[in-house]
Amino acid sequence: MRPITVVVTASGAPGTAALLRGLRENGEREVRLVGTDMSERSVGRHLCDAFHLVPAGSDPGFADAIRAIVEREGADCVLPQSSFDLEGLAQHRESFPVPVLVSRPDAIFRCNDKAETYAFLHRLGLPAPAFRRVSGAAEVEAAARELGYPDVPVCFKPVFSSGSRGFRVLDPTVDRARQLLDERPGSVAMRLEEAVELLPAEGGPDLLVMELATGGERTIDGIADGERVLLGHPKTREAMRAGLAMYFVTLDDPALMAIADLIVAELGIEHFFNIQLVGDHVIEINPRISTIVYQEDLDLPYLGVKRALGEITPEELVALRPRIRPGRTALRYFDQIEWDA
Structure with missing residues (x-):
């Protein structure tokens, strides 16, 4: 098969090294990788065949x-990694001379706006946290108390956020001395009084105050065509470090795949997606590629690229579902590279 060139955005993201390796080790053809990032301290500078600095996705x-x-490198497609890159690419995807693996702008908006996400999940009858959309300290406090604080913990985050940025648990039992002495910086738990003190009294960014979902974390990852999931699977999401899951086990769970099908159809998600649950509650819908559990005979990123290029049909992807191996396990770890400046 002819070689192809793939532009990978946000090539400093935590999953970059595994994604690039998965694209290269596809077993069919040579893949040339062009990384982009807003920071020159991106691992993509060292792991890709070419690298370019770009503005922020916003x-x-x-x-x-x-x-x-794309035009300079003769690329065949664009594969975005970051939620922050999706909106700008979606708005202009029809002007690109090659496929951009991103959903339509309305789907991106409805996923990125968490209040809109939870509203349509409730309309579909899918389990999602109770929530209030607010701004300012006074509204945060009122919403938290409506949702049961201080009898139960609640949480809040910006309406648009990615990778746990801005997420905080409001818990009246937080031991501040223990946080100070025993925990790493960046604890996500605090008391409501502390949040009220830090937030502007009125105005400020829109925030989502919501019921705190509890239980094990699972995600559903796959490739969609705007109407259904073509190929994908659920997996656990475990061993959190610095807001990132580090351990994953694939699952055989038809009920979770049915949830994914409903969400994909409602939003018209195309290409890659990642749906995150805590306990039984859906808490995130990411219309982009996320952490993949790789198999030597089922390379999801490469298959998604082939689908975008028109080299594999939807039904051919569906026919690959039996290859998914429940119990396949991935352990993420930190690595490093060295070079002479």
């Missing part, structure tokens, strides 16, 4: 910068 010039790289 910058109005981001899509133009990626399009110029």
Whole structure:
């Protein structure tokens, strides 16, 4: 098969090394990888065949910068990794000369706006946390008390966030001395009084105050065509470090796949997706690639690229479902590289 070139955005993301390796070790063809990132201290600079600095995904010039790289490098497709890159790419995807593996703008908006996400989950009858959309300290306090604080912990986060940024648990039993002396910086738990003190009295960013979902974490990862899940599987999400899961086990759970099908159909998600649950509650829908549990005979990122290029049909992807191996386990770990400046 002919070699292809793939532009991978946010190539400093934690999953970059495994993703690049998965694309290279596809067993069919040579894949040339072009990394982009807003930081020159990106591992993609060292692991990709070419690398380009670009503006932040929220910058109005981001899509133009990626399009110029596509044309300069003769790329065959664009594979975004970061939630922050999705909106700009989605708005301009039709202007690219090659496929951009991103859903339509309305799907991106409804996933990124967590209040909209929870509202349509409730309309679909899917389990999602009770929530209030608020801004300012006074509204945060009122919403927290409506949801049961201080009798039960609640939580809040920005309406748009990614990778646990801005997420805090409001828990009246927090031991501040223990946090100070025994825990690493960046604890996600605090008392409501502390949050009220730090937030502006009125206004500020829109926040989501919500019921605290509890229980084991699971995600559903896969490839969709805007109407259904073509190929994917659930997995556990365990051993959190610095807000990242480090241990995963694939599951055989038809009920979770049925939830994914409903969400994909409602939103019209295309290409890669990641749906996150805590206990029975759906808490995140990410219309992008996330951490993948790789198999030597089932390379999801490469298959998603082939689908975007029109080299494999939806039904051919569906036919690969029996290859998924429940119990397949992934352990993430920290690594490093060295070079002479």
